[in-house]
Amino acid sequence: MAEHRTKISLRLILPLLAAIIAVSPLAIDMYLPGMPELTEYFSTKMPLVQNSLSIYLLGYAVGLLVFGPMADKYARRTLVMIGLLGFLLTTVALTFAQNIEQFIALRFFQAFMSTAATVVVPGIIRQLYGKDTAKGLSYVSMIMMLAPMIAPSIGSVLLLHSWQMIFYVLAGYAFMVFVCSFYYLPDVKTVKSTITYSAVERYKIVFSNRAARFDLLTVMMASLAFFSYITAISFVYLTVFKVSEFEFSLLFALNILALMTAHFMNTRLVGRFGSRKMLRFGVVLAVVAVTSLLLASIFSLSLYYYVVAILPLMGSLSMISVNADALILQEFAEHAGTATAVNGTLRFGIGALAGPILAIFYDGSTLPFALLMSGAVYLVVICQLIQSKLNIATEKM
Incomplete structure (x- = not known):
């Protein structure tokens, strides 16, 4: 049984890593068609709604700085689970936002938490592929490219129901990736060092x-x-x-x-x-x-x-x-x-x-x-x- 599970894990690892990385492209592109409706819903101006995208990118950059060093110290699988769970909860919370300020703040934390999951992926690929790291990265990137290709179209269809539906579906996607990661993502250990480094070092x-x-x-x-x-x-x-x-x-x-x-x-x-x-x-x-x-x-x-x-x-x-x-x-x-x-x-x-x-x-x-x-x-x-x-x-x- 354990051997069967390992084989499944190895067979699914690249699509699973691509699915983890695709969380952010989907979060960026799926809601773009809904910006006019968000403007009307929150009774605000379009530039403020557009700023939610810039704030998302800022949250992502800050998250990389925080979780990057942690990915070299703690179990990478654990960080993936924490990141996906945090992304899932903030995505659901977005549907309850009462004003544009709450929406923008939640977008920041949505991006921030997603980086805990995505920042470890290149390191996992490096340990699995070694000198063929570029090959592994190319496979994952090739699969992940489907996200920005189809995300705006998916968002447009979901918008026929409501802008909240976009984030419900995004949360559902995060939940499925969370479950798959829990069962199939291997616990790839970080390379241990005899020296303890601080984040600054x-x-x-x-x-x-x-x-x-x-x-x-x-x-x-x-x-x-x-x-x-x-x-x-x-x-x-x-x-x-x-x-x-x-x-x-x-x-x-x-x-x-x-x-x-x-x-x-x-x-x-x-x-x-x-x-x-x-x-x-x-x-x-x-x-x-x-x-x-x-x-x-x-x-x-x-x-x-x-x-x-x-x-x-x-x-x-x-x-x-x-x-x-x-x-x-x-x-x-x-x-x-x-x-x-x-x-x-x-x-x-x-x-x-x-x-x-x-x-x-x-x-x-x-x-x-x-x-x-x-x-x-x-x-x-x-x-x-x-x-x-x-x-x-x-x-x-």
Whole structure:
């Protein structure tokens, strides 16, 4: 019986880890169609309702900083259970919110608690996959990508009943993941150290690691490019090129499919070539694609050229991120949770700058968007050139 349970656990582990990570994308995207109804329900203004999304991201970033070091000290399975339970309770509480202030506060704690579950996932994958960490991360990311693809559509259907129904279903999803985690998530032990570290000491170790420094910067710049896309793509497609909402949803889904395809390719090739070579391939592809996007903006080309440029660009960004993530985790056997927290916080921090930057340089065209995407990708190139020199110098020592 125990052997049967172990086999089931191993067979379900990657989809289960993907389901755990998908909690936050679902919490972000499912309620977006309900923002107008929330505005009316709470008798408030749309900017306040939109701020609930920013507050969620803030709660997520704060949670990463708190739970990251804990993931290197305490049982990871325990943190997953605590995080999912906290997320479940705050999600149910959201349906009882009486005003927008309560709603926003609960969104903060909803995100904060979710990180206790999600921050441990990369560390679990690292221990299960070892040198094939990038392959495991790609599999999980590929499955998890289904969440942002379908979440807005699910939210729109549930909104036919009420905005509360969105959070009831989200709570139901969290409950199912909680039950599956309780029965099937293996108790992967943290790597024990002979030295006891404080949270501050763990962060110092991560930030002082020269081998991972420029891979961390690479992830940051790739995230800046990605959040630039998330922030501006609706304006580019709907306002500049005036596509219909249905056409926009198709184009958006197509780009998500490009992300999933890149992750699938990475799972097939990373074992043969390694994470560093796959990262470099992603960088080359990103440079070609983003340069094409920039030229399309400079010369005001048609929508077709933008679509053709953005598809490989999004795929290449995912390939860069997942392989850089794997290389970073390989440097921190005893501090995987802290490294994940630093990585995630830097991502959300730099991603939050995309909106203000695009707002400052807004001119009604696609050029600011293309310039920001290009600048971020070209900075990735610089980071990886420096990283290569450091690797060569290390090998000679």
